[in-house]
Amino acid sequence: LAKTTQPISMDSYEGQEVNITCSHNNIATNDYITWYQQFPSQGPRFIIQGYKTKVTNEVASLFIPADRKSSTLSLPRVSLSDTAVYYCLVVFGNEKLTFGTGTRLTIIP
Amino acid sequence: GAGVSQSPSNKVTEKGKDVELRCDPISGHTALYWYRQSLGQGLEFLIYFQGNSAPDKSGLPSDRFSAERTGGSVSTLTIQRTQQEDSAVYLCASSQNGGLYGYTFGSGTRLTVV
Numbered sequence: 001l002a003k004t005t006q007p008i009s010m011d012s013y014e015g016q017e018v019n020i021t022c023s024h025n026n027i028a029t030n031d032y033i034t035w036y037q038q039f040p041s042q043g044p045r046f047i048i049q050g051y052k053t054k055v056t057n058e059v060a061s062l063f064i065p066a067d068r069k070s071s072t073l074s075l076p077r078v079s080l081s082d083t084a085v086y087y088c089l090v091v092f093g094n095e096k097l098t099f100g101t102g103t104r105l106t107i108i109p
Numbered sequence: 110g111a112g113v114s115q116s117p118s119n120k121v122t123e124k125g126k127d128v129e130l131r132c133d134p135i136s137g138h139t140a141l142y143w144y145r146q147s148l149g150q151g152l153e154f155l156i157y158f159q160g161n162s163a164p165d166k167s168g169l170p171s172d173r174f175s176a177e178r179t180g181g182s183v184s185t186l187t188i189q190r191t192q193q194e195d196s197a198v199y200l201c202a203s204s205q206n207g208g209l210y211g212y213t214f215g216s217g218t219r220l221t222v223v
Contacts, residue, residue, distance in 0.1 A: 033210055042199045043113075043214025044152070087151075091209050095164065096142060099152035 004088045009104040018075045020103050022088030032085045033064060033071045036087040038102070045088060048073070076103075083107045112134075115201050115216035121221045122191055129220045130186040134203030141184050142212065145197040152200065158184065169206055191213070191222045 005023040012018045024033065032051050036044040037059075050062040050071070060078055061074040080085060087102040114133040122128050134141050154168035158178040160178040169175070173191075177186040186194055198219050202212040 034211070036212075041216070043202065043217055044212070045214070046211040049209075049211070093209055094140065094159065096154055096157045097212060098154065099144070101151040 004025075004090060004100055006086075006088050006100070006103045007108070010080055011106045011108055013108050014079055015077055018078050018082070018105065020073045020075075020086055020105070021070055021086075022073070023070050024088070027068050028089055029091045031092050034061065034089045034091045034097075035060070035062065035073050035098065036038050036089065036099075038085045039083075040088065042089070046060075047086075055099065078107050080107050080109060097105070113203050113213050115199075115215035115218050117217075117218060118216065119219045119221075122221060124193060124222055127187065127189045128191055128220065130188075130199050130201075130204075130220070131202030132186070134182065134184070134201070134213060135213055138203035138213075139181070139194075139206055140204040141178055142202045143184070143186050144200045144202070146200060146217070147197045155163045155186070155199075163181055187219075193222045196220055196222045204206055 003085055018060050032049055035047050036046040047059050048062045050064050055062045056064045059079040063072040073083050083106050084101040085104050087099050120128055134190050139160045141158045144152040145155055156169055156176045157165040170171045175190045176186045198217040200214055200217045202214040204210050204212045
């Protein structure tokens, strides 16, 4: 599976848009890009998945450029409750997920 | 059930004792995974069950760790002769058919070895 690289931590103020970028230079043709969110004392939660271009749901948007070597998770108008660790993963078929250390996002009042 | 259920939620054990951690996946999910997470760290894969196939045990850190899944549903992770370095949160997840379909995680079992 393609290795992913993302910032270790980020801080943002409430109400701002937050963009977390992930690099996956060795992504393969059949791989998808998936993001999970983990709050303290909980297991990770699936938030969004995409293959190319843009995907949007009620939680976030995912932007994937044409070369697919990176992706950006966008959280609109964050609140304190968005403080969490965000994991970027590259997924193929039914292979098991490999989690990195993720990006620790802290929202400041 | 509606989600993945793990028990106990917390377990404190003495070094050298055996422990069993239980995971009850979402009904109908054929894939079941165990991960562990040490304080402030990412998730470390332990073992993966998919249907009736032989489990992928490639992540088990030592032969003190074992897991089984009975009847394609409930799974038990057993740690024998626990050591202090086994202290972590043990997370279970289930999926309809692998990573592409999204995992649903339980809230984990926090294991403390004293």
